[in-house]
Amino acid sequence: MTAASIKEKQSLIGTSVPRIGVDGKLNGKALFSNDVAPKNSLWVKALRSELAHAKIESIDIKDALNTPGCVAILTAQDIPGNNSFGIINKDQPLLAGSKVRFVGDPVALAVAISEDVAELALSKIHVTYTELASIFDPEESLAPGSPFIHEKGNLLGKRLIKKGAPELAFEKADVIIERTYQTTCLEHAYLEPDAGYAYFDSDGKIVIYASTQNPHYDQADVASLLGLEADRVRIIQTNTGGGFGSKLDLNTQGFLGLACYLLKKPVRMVFSREEAFLCTSKRHPLKIKYKSAASKDGRLLAIDVKIMGDTGAYASYGLAVVSRSAIHATGPYEVPNVSIESVFAYTNNPIAGAMRGFGVPQVAFAHESQMDLLAEALGVSPLEIRRRNALRLGSTTATKQELTASVGIQTCIEAIAPHYEAIRNKTNSKDSKKLKGVGLGCMMYGIGNTGTQNPSTAQVELQSNGGIVLYSGAADIGQGSSTVLIQIVATELGVGAEKITLVNADTGLTTSAGATSASRQTYISGNAALDAARKLKEAILTEAATMLKANRKKLYMKNGNVLDSSGVDSSVSFEQIANKAKREGRPLKWQGFFDPDTTPLDPETGQGKPYATFAFAAQIAEVEVDILTAEVTVKKIIAAHDVGKAINPESVKGQIYGGAAMGLGFALMEEFIPGKTVSLKDYHIPTFSDMPPVECLIIEEPEPTGPFGAKGVGEPALIPTAPAILNAIADALGSRIYSLPANLERVMKAIHSGASKMKFRLNQ
Amino acid sequence: MNLEIDFCLNGSEIRLSIKPWETALDVLRNQSGLTGVKEGCGIGECGACTIIIDGKAVNSCLILAAQLDGRKVETVEGLEVDGKMHFIQQAFLDKGAVQCGFCTPGMLMSAKALLDKVENPSTDKIVEAMTGNLCRCAGYVQILEAVREATCMKAPLNKDDVTNS
Amino acid sequence: MxxxxxYLRPDCVTECLDMLDQYGNETAILAGGTDVMISLRTGVKKPRIILDISRLPETRQVEPYGETVRVGSTLTYSELIDHPVIRQEFPALCAAMGCVGSLQIRNVGTLGGNIANSSPAADSIPPMMLRDAEIIIQKKGSSRIQKLEKLIVGAYSNTLEPNELITGIILTKIKKGYRESYQRIGRRKSLSIARINAAILGRLNDSGVIEDARISVGSVAPSPMRMTNVESHLKGRKPELKTILEASRMIAQEIIDLVGVRHSTEYKQPAIAGLALKCLEDVFLDSSVN
Structure with a gap:
């Protein structure tokens, strides 16, 4: 490829093309999941358990059915197919049959002419329970003699990773740091509560509109619940008001499918915020026992990490978190000797599933705290210890995966280094009641699912009018994947973004792109779309060569035409090409496919190649702690992210800003307490006033297997922020917090156990 | 037991027959079809349902429909004039301030209420006016930039009074 | 559900009082609605009638009267914050009202509503307490005036009868030489309920001795409370840092002694003292002391 042709090719790559669909979001016309149902739809409402663990003895629906306007009451016995779903483990009933396992477990549905009638009918369902012993702690759950929450037992899964000889390394170490870290249950708090609408179309298919991150998975599980072939169910993603992992689960889709299928009528369902809080998945609370060893020259020698996770009542994406948290426990550092054990148990807590980062934000809090503690013990700066240990080309990870390209962590660290030094050198405020601190957070993140096939497909079609249609199953939930896919295809075919029509996230019209999760859509679906576009390009050029009687190698595409670069002034338009190919019966719709190159992990040692590529980042947080009140103010965040290639820089920045905000919430305020946290009044996410200025430094270490070098950024954006903030608080106070969130109480405790610089000790 | 209410909605006088217990949010969405008004929490904590009543941004989930009687009400659907974007919408577009878009209508209305009232608001004033609008995707940075940008765009536009207020 | x-919306106070006289027991009064609407949503309140008082003209005035200002009960926080008399005379109250919820909330929420709701964490109550706030309460055929401290008897509990309506609040103006401060702690920078809040008002005499000190702390007891012991302790002393620190600790200790040691004490005791210190410094020290 010549330099000129690369330039030609990258015309839309690295440009902030406005997001597709943004107009409707600006004028209020964009339809979200609660905006699509026609007025004649019946309302579906779920009766949910108020007990955490109980046997269902009987469900009396007689009174409920007599409610005027109530059309049906549905229970587990009405489910025609397999009453269990879940993306990895099929362990969750759509409607509880024999027992309930958490407060919020659905036991019956009311279908009625209005929301009020449905609620009234629910209040007349009489469920007789026998309460069972409940377990709310994962260690207790796995203790001998604990009552079983599921028939197979209470262990969700275990991941072991062994590398080198950690025991020997600990013996030889100059410094050993051992601490226990605890994180809490978090709510995704996407702004759009779940909703949806379902009807039978004229072909007898059940069509479900839903707010979802994974329409093709929804289709398979809804079909299985109903005992139907998958093609009898069509899922169409509506505009989706954020997901962050929770909309990977079947939140409304299964109920809508069931009610629509049984009643043969259009139905709708809308979660109130309170219901979404009660029943949708949460972030796993983790307890992380972390032991690190280093030599006196500041090199990591070994880690021994034990992770205990609480997956709540059902698995959801829990198994993915078991593995991912273990693999990422080293952080972005080369550790020669590793022993990691990650064990997750079922409890009667709310379901914990996928939430932006799949356990990595939790372990990053631990590994980054450990790095600072090691630095302190060794008398080197936090920056320096990270420099010395950060992964580089040729490094191997905990799973002995050799990194052969696109390892940008050193570059990220060097990018923030001058900012870090500058903040450190600033004189501390004269106000000794407000202490300033600065902290670092680094991370790596494997793009795509862990050690398993997770392909994406796409089709690109040339239409007879010369327009291009891109078909992708990828659900854009606000992060901007649709725009990125269009940029990739448009660039490959040498047309403007406006020439591409996108059909996406509709199982009736697109093939699977896999889930919008694991920061995988740019890398994996981007590659699938690129593959399809390349094939179409080949076909177009072949047609054009014949039509122009030109040397195919001299042809290039521009603005919907194929031109001859050999100086001959001739061209042929996409429209002409399309018409000719169509007449002669040659295909104009091409299939693209990509599945990242991974291998499964060895069950005993955890060795393998779980990801084809990794994203890296380093962030700085500058904080101010008011030692009178323990309020923490984050003054600034500087974020360097190696994204491979920023296909749409403004979108990349948007991900980083949003990730930083979520990380700030994780660090300082977010905590979901089952039974106590019921609404957005109780669950605080950062507001405008909580957010400091954020400076983005986009680092591009191209990934050779990525589309135009791109990797991913969605989850990486969040991961380093909380560690950076917690390290900054420790820097300010001289004492460290080991449990998140660093709320008022924990910060006050740290203030009063802190270094002697506290002038005002007000508790006594 | 329906009530009749008369009010001005996005520049047009209308009469609606409503139930006393319905919220402004319910009626605007279900009767007037203005689904740009979003319910995010139902308790005034997120701002997604923000509308402007008599020049002030309010949470329509905390207002009874009956209270709209006699008021001048603006929703996101009233921002465009003759298919042309309001300058605040344009600024949100220019600055990449929209991700999932669910908070966007409320954000726009809070920004409009501010800019209709204050000539050249400081950053603190913008934050004060917008802080009742939660966003979970975008971290506020580009939204703040957009409102700042809109502040600059407003000055030349004022003469033509395209703000429709 | x-x-x-x-829904009833009287045009004047007389009509409103008639309605309350008739339906008071089954009525919920709606002024700004920021609390009532949530109670309706959660089902905590199930009234037969909602009485919308937000447009009663008699309750929408700010009237200076000698040493006092009579503030209409249905004026919104935003209207009051923007009102020149309120801004001038009641800076701590303005600061407190500025901390309530969000602008959307302040655009509808009212001072009368805040009093009637009687939340332990109400932002507006501590600063009003320091201004000898008296509440004008009317019912059909009669009216009474009650001190704010006496009106609120506990968490979400007050002496209002179902047929009564708060129509105004009488606040005493600030005298020359007085300064006041309002401070609060929330779990985030805005849109949060006060974890602790405090208002302090005071004046130094010509020789720099504390002549008057009034302290009110909220969110620590069932209702915001005056700290009269500490007020007396401060009077007659010079506002040296040592004195102020001591007073801050006394405030915290007195509250903890009253409510008892709990799980939250470990945080609350130093934080109350810290917040009190901020207010006292604001009021009695010209610049922040290091």
Whole structure:
């Protein structure tokens, strides 16, 4: 490829093309999941358990059915197919049959002419329970003699990773740091509560509109619940008001499918915020026992990490978190000797599933705290210890995966280094009641699912009018994947973004792109779309060569035409090409496919190649702690992210800003307490006033297997922020917090156990 | 037991027959079809349902429909004039301030209420006016930039009074 | 599920009092609605009638009267914050009202509503307490005036009868030489309920001795409380840092002694003292002391 042709090719790559669909979001016309149902739809409402663990003895629906306007009451016995779903483990009933396992477990549905009638009918369902012993702690759950929450037992899964000889390394170490870290249950708090609408179309298919991150998975599980072939169910993603992992689960889709299928009528369902809080998945609370060893020259020698996770009542994406948290426990550092054990148990807590980062934000809090503690013990700066240990080309990870390209962590660290030094050198405020601190957070993140096939497909079609249609199953939930896919295809075919029509996230019209999760859509679906576009390009050029009687190698595409670069002034338009190919019966719709190159992990040692590529980042947080009140103010965040290639820089920045905000919430305020946290009044996410200025430094270490070098950024954006903030608080106070969130109480405790610089000790 | 209410909605006088217990949010969405008004929490904590009543941004989930009687009400659907974007919408577009878009209508209305009232608001004033609008995707940075940008765009536009207020 | 109710909107106070006289027991009064609407949503309140008082003209005035200002009960926080008399005379109250919820909330929420709701964490109550706030309460055929401290008897509990309406609040103006401060702690920078809040008002005499000190702390007891012991302790002393620190600790200790040691004490005791210190410094020290 010549330099000129690369330039030609990258015309839309690295440009902030406005997001597709943004107009409707600006004028209020964009339809979200609660905006699509026609007025004649019946309302579906779920009766949910108020007990955490109980046997269902009987469900009396007689009174409920007599409610005027109530059309049906549905229970587990009405489910025609397999009453269990879940993306990895099929362990969750759509409607509880024999027992309930958490407060919020659905036991019956009311279908009625209005929301009020449905609620009234629910209040007349009489469920007789026998309460069972409940377990709310994962260690207790796995203790001998604990009552079983599921028939197979209470262990969700275990991941072991062994590398080198950690025991020997600990013996030889100059410094050993051992601490226990605890994180809490978090709510995704996407702004759009779940909703949806379902009807039978004229072909007898059940069509479900839903707010979802994974329409093709929804289709398979809804079909299985109903005992139907998958093609009898069509899922169409509506505009989706954020997901962050929770909309990977079947939140409304299964109920809508069931009610629509049984009643043969259009139905709708809308979660109130309170219901979404009660029943949708949460972030796993983790307890992380972390032991690190280093030599006196500041090199990591070994880690021994034990992770205990609480997956709540059902698995959801829990198994993915078991593995991912273990693999990422080293952080972005080369550790020669590793022993990691990650064990997750079922409890009667709310379901914990996928939430932006799949356990990595939790372990990053631990590994980054450990790095600072090691630095302190060794008398080197936090920056320096990270420099010395950060992964580089040729490094191997905990799973002995050799990194052969696109390892940008050193570059990220060097990018923030001058900012870090500058903040450190600033004189501390004269106000000794407000202490300033600065902290670092680094991370790596494997793009795509862990050690398993997770392909994406796409089709690109040339239409007879010369327009291009891109078909992708990828659900854009606000992060901007649709725009990125269009940029990739448009660039490959040498047309403007406006020439591409996108059909996406509709199982009736697109093939699977896999889930919008694991920061995988740019890398994996981007590659699938690129593959399809390349094939179409080949076909177009072949047609054009014949039509122009030109040397195919001299042809290039521009603005919907194929031109001859050999100086001959001739061209042929996409429209002409399309018409000719169509007449002669040659295909104009091409299939693209990509599945990242991974291998499964060895069950005993955890060795393998779980990801084809990794994203890296380093962030700085500058904080101010008011030692009178323990309020923490984050003054600034500087974020360097190696994204491979920023296909749409403004979108990349948007991900980083949003990730930083979520990380700030994780660090300082977010905590979901089952039974106590019921609404957005109780669950605080950062507001405008909580957010400091954020400076983005986009680092591009191209990934050779990525589309135009791109990797991913969605989850990486969040991961380093909380560690950076917690390290900054420790820097300010001289004492460290080991449990998140660093709320008022924990910060006050740290203030009063802190270094002697506290002038005002007000508790006594 | 329906009530009749008369009010001005996005520049047009209308009469609606409503139930006393319905919220402004319910009626605007279900009767007037203005689904740009979003319910995010139902308790005034997120701002997604923000509308402007008599020049002030309010949470329509905390207002009874009956209270709209006699008021001048603006929703996101009233921002465009003759298919042309309001300058605040344009600024949100220019600055990449929209991700999932669910908070966007409320954000726009809070920004409009501010800019209709204050000539050249400081950053603190913008934050004060917008802080009742939660966003979970975008971290506020580009939204703040957009409102700042809109502040600059407003000055030349004022003469033509395209703000429709 | 939201219950069903009738909606009444009287045009004047007399009509409103008639309605309350007739339906008071089954009525919920709606002024700004920021609390009532949530109770309706959660089903905590299931009234048969919602009485919308937000447009009663008699309750929408700010009237200076000698040493006092009579503030209409249905004026919104935003209207009051923007009102020149309120801004001038009641800076701590303005600061407190500025901390309530969000602008959307302040655009509808009212001072009368805040009093009637009687939340332990109400932002407006501590600063009003320091201004000898008296509440004008009317019912059909009569009216009474009650001190704010006496009106609120506990968490979400007050002496208001179902047929009564708060129509105004009488606040005493600031005298020359007085300074006041309002401070609060929330779990985030805005849109949060006060974890602790405090208002302090005071004056130094010509020789720099504390002549008057008034302290009110909220969110620590069932209702915001005056700290009269500490007020007396401060009077007659010079506002040296040592004195102020001591007073801050006394405030915290007195509150903890009253409510008892709990799980939250470990945080609250130093934080109350810290917040009190901020207010006292604001009021009695010209610049922040290091």
């Amino acid at each position: 939201r219950g069903h109710f009738n």
